[in-house]
Amino acid sequence: MSATFDPTAVLRVLAEHEVRFVLIGGIAAAIHGSPYVTTDIDVTPLVARENLDRLSEALRALDARIRTEGVDGGLPFAHDAESLLRSTIWNLTTKHGDVDLVLVPAGTAGYDDLVRDSERLEILGVEVRVASLADVVRSKAAAGREKDRLQLPLLRRLLDETS
């Protein structure tokens, strides 16, 4: 993470561009009470032409670049609605920190699946849809990464305690 990590600023830019998305991953887990630290922000946008156009504009406003190990500040990339569809995950770095665009998180069917059970919250003046803890757990369990596997027992217990 080369820029100052400011998830609220990222969310504000997305909201200002009227991008429809669901916040997932570690930040969503933290909002639900997870004590684990994360250094990036994961969002799942609605995959629809107009929304991806707005997302592309928002990415320009965020000065988003491709996150690449060993390249401080990332690699510039041209994007529009069509090109954003060429990958299901974009690991980006922006002027407000690292952002992962995850079109179809593991174990889910993407935005429509996640938005159904999401919560609409106002966080520091920004209205955001946050994935349910059940969906965060579902996605982390399906992803099967080591860091997720280690967090799952606590997240599942949190889910049991709060649902």
Add this chain to the structure above:
Amino acid sequence: MLAAVEARRLVKEARRRAGLTQAQLAERVGTTQSAIARLEAGGTEPSLSRVDVLIRACGLSLAVELDDRPPVDPDEWDRALRNLDLSVEERLQNVVAAARFIAAGRRSRAVR
């Protein structure tokens, strides 16, 4: 028997994922909305086969496997419980502060 807390969570999650109300799910399995509500509230401990029926009625399937679930670290659990007493904004600010400290640490040089 399936632990009430697991059954409650599984059925509720399946129903929500299917976009069904409790009444709609009840109709699909030939029971009452109040029975579904009771189950989701943890008031009953249904059998595994009953949970399977409910989940199938939501268009999903139940996969059961043995899991060596490691214990939750008590310190981490205490932090999670403390987080639950915070506002959403405070939880987010804690993560941001920790992430910034970690990033600063990674950029920092050793002091001699």
